[in-house]
Amino acid sequence: MTFTLEAPARPRHRRRVSQMIFRAATLFALGLVLIPAIWIVLGIVLRAIPHFSFSVLTHTSAHGGLENAIVGSFIIMVGVAIIAGTIGLGAGIYLAEMSATSQRGQRVDGLLRTATEVLAGVPSIVLGFVGYIALVVGLHWGYSLLPALIILSMMVVPYIAKATENSLAQVPTAYREGAEALGMAPGYALRHVILKTALPGITTGLLVALAIAGGETAPLLYTAGWNDQMPTLALTGHQVPYLTYPVWAFYNQPSNSLRYLSYDAALILIVFIVTLLVVSRIIVARTQRHADIRR
Amino acid sequence: MAVAPTSTALNEPADSVLCAKNLTVGFGEATILNDITVNIGRGHATALIGPTGSGKSTFLRALNRMNDRVSGYRRNGEVTLEGESIFTSGMDLLDLRRKVGMLFQRPNPFPMSIRDNVVAGVKAHRMAKRHQFNDIAEARLTQVGLFDAVKDRLNKSPFQLSGGQQQLLCLARALAVEPDVLLLDEPTSSLDPVTTERVESLIANLVPSISVVIVTHNLGQAQRVSDQTMMFFDGELAEFNTTKELFTNPQHPLSSQYVRGHIG
Numbered sequence: 001m002t003f004t005l006e007a008p009a010r011p012r013h014r015r016r017v018s019q020m021i022f023r024a025a026t027l028f029a030l031g032l033v034l035i036p037a038i039w040i041v042l043g044i045v046l047r048a049i050p051h052f053s054f055s056v057l058t059h060t061s062a063h064g065g066l067e068n069a070i071v072g073s074f075i076i077m078v079g080v081a082i083i084a085g086t087i088g089l090g091a092g093i094y095l096a097e098m099s100a101t102s103q104r105g106q107r108v109d110g111l112l113r114t115a116t117e118v119l120a121g122v123p124s125i126v127l128g129f130v131g132y133i134a135l136v137v138g139l140h141w142g143y144s145l146l147p148a149l150i151i152l153s154m155m156v157v158p159y160i161a162k163a164t165e166n167s168l169a170q171v172p173t174a175y176r177e178g179a180e181a182l183g184m185a186p187g188y189a190l191r192h193v194i195l196k197t198a199l200p201g202i203t204t205g206l207l208v209a210l211a212i213a214g215g216e217t218a219p220l221l222y223t224a225g226w227n228d229q230m231p232t233l234a235l236t237g238h239q240v241p242y243l244t245y246p247v248w249a250f251y252n253q254p255s256n257s258l259r260y261l262s263y264d265a266a267l268i269l270i271v272f273i274v275t276l277l278v279v280s281r282i283i284v285a286r287t288q289r290h291a292d293i294r295r
Numbered sequence: 296m297a298v299a300p301t302s303t304a305l306n307e308p309a310d311s312v313l314c315a316k317n318l319t320v321g322f323g324e325a326t327i328l329n330d331i332t333v334n335i336g337r338g339h340a341t342a343l344i345g346p347t348g349s350g351k352s353t354f355l356r357a358l359n360r361m362n363d364r365v366s367g368y369r370r371n372g373e374v375t376l377e378g379e380s381i382f383t384s385g386m387d388l389l390d391l392r393r394k395v396g397m398l399f400q401r402p403n404p405f406p407m408s409i410r411d412n413v414v415a416g417v418k419a420h421r422m423a424k425r426h427q428f429n430d431i432a433e434a435r436l437t438q439v440g441l442f443d444a445v446k447d448r449l450n451k452s453p454f455q456l457s458g459g460q461q462q463l464l465c466l467a468r469a470l471a472v473e474p475d476v477l478l479l480d481e482p483t484s485s486l487d488p489v490t491t492e493r494v495e496s497l498i499a500n501l502v503p504s505i506s507v508v509i510v511t512h513n514l515g516q517a518q519r520v521s522d523q524t525m526m527f528f529d530g531e532l533a534e535f536n537t538t539k540e541l542f543t544n545p546q547h548p549l550s551s552q553y554v555r556g557h558i559g
Contacts, residue, residue: 172403174399174401174403175403175405175406177361177399177403178399178403178404178405178465179405179415180361180364180392181359181361181392181396181397181399181469182392182393182396182415182416182419182468182469182472183388183389183390183391183392183393183416183419183420183472184389184415184416185389185419188419189419192407192415192418192419193405193406193407193415196406196407
């Protein structure tokens with residue numbers, strides 16, 4: 001059979017135009033993400049800076065500052081990092097590494113996976129209400145640190161578990177086989193080879209989780225309460241102040257100084273989260289010195 | 296086509312490091328290896344040749360139980376290492392893999408420094424104290440001829456090395472745990488000719504203190520590095536003979552066609 005090929009279609013300028021259109025479309029999509037973010041951050045910074053005074057950092061709300069809320073938010077985030085971080089990491093490792101090979105076991109694992117996804121889908125205010133009924137009232141803990149930590153942890157554990165599972169699943173088979181062929185025990189290989197590779201993804205998950213926890217208001221209103229004094233480390237019986245409360249509550253007060261405080265609180269929250277981001281990037285960069293793909 | 300084995304009784308059990316008896320391996324419905332009985336000689340370099348899908352890699356991976364975790368894996372028959380079954384609970388899987396090391400088709404250094412890569416197995420098996428790690432790393436890297444190239448960047452990432460250097464690093468890592476047997480799964484198929492030659496001469500130097508089993512598609516390589524060759528075809532062992540005999544005077548019609556390049 002003989003045939004003749006025609007000259008390649010699609011002249012070069014057409015290819016260039018379609019490439020340009022695609023590039024512009026993706027850039028536009030990126031802009032839709034970035035512009036509101038920049039707008040929000042600038043809006044907060046521009047409103048907060050002109051009236052910002054460092055006394056905000058050193059006085060409690062009882063004396064026109066936010067020190068108690070800063071310390072409270074910090075305690076809450078550290079607590080969530082410890083509780084949800086441990087549980088989420090463990091759950092993610094189970095789902096990615098320990099899950100069963102038998103068909104029945106796989107069905108059970110599928111059920112567990114769905115359950116974590118359902119938990120992630122429960123609205124935070126519902127979780128908060130559950131915490132209020134079951135812990136604050138039911139167990140007579142009152143508005144306090146422990147119910148807040150438990151409810152916030154329940155909220156973010158699915159994120160951490162999912163991030164852990166996904167990043168473990170992305171570890172190349174070659175590492176696993178290499179570790180296996182060297183006679184490393186599964187747990188040893190996990191700790192020394194596999195988790196290290198998955199760390200950027202896990203850290204990112206933990207970071208997102210902490211940012212969510214730090215920015216959450218509704219469940220805290222139900223569980224932590226509010227306090228214009230410095231928080232204590234008491235787990236129950238003492239109300240805990242946190243930064244999102246002034247953002248929400250002070251803004252509607254008929255006083256300029258309280259409005260300014262609400263902007264200050266928003267600014268401090270942003271600084272919190274940016275710091276978290278930078279620190280986690282530094283950790284990731286340090287542990288990934290030897291990685292083959294930079295993430 | 297039915298494949299009748301020829302000359303499988305090349306080594307006495309007493310002279311064999313690994314013996315397979317009626318080994319059948321399958322994944323799900325498919326049977327990959329059918330009734331393999333063979334004695335792999337101690338201190339020999341044994342080449343596994345055969346067309347793609349003939350089961351030679353599966354056979355290699357059966358020898359250190361790397362197939363175990365593949366889904367649908369099933370096995371019949373026996374493999375013994377120095378007379379002891381590798382499947383009984385008495386055989387520690389981790390120790391089996393220390394004794395029977397493996398090098399893969401693609402170099403797979405771990406995401407840690409070059410030095411840590413070499414001693415990764417040594418650490419895992421607690422075979423040395425921390426202060427000896429440097430010396431072990433240097434000795435093994437020297438053994439594979441990589442030390443001079445990496446001595447100034449032992450703390451750096453292995454992924455800046457060339458593919459060939461990475462494979463040599465993996466060889467150093469495998470040798471560091473002092474295996475009795477080394478399984479090589481097409482170890483040079485992703486390497487350039489110069490590095491391939493270096494790996495081949497290293498393999499030649501390992502024998503006879505380490506028994507080597509090497510899967511290769513490269514018939515020239517099989518002739519250069521091995522002294523005994525197993526010819527697989529369609530999940531069966533078609534012929535097992537000294538490399539010289541198998542290539543110059545093949546007994547089985549299929550191996551005859553394969554080594555002459557008519558099939559495969």
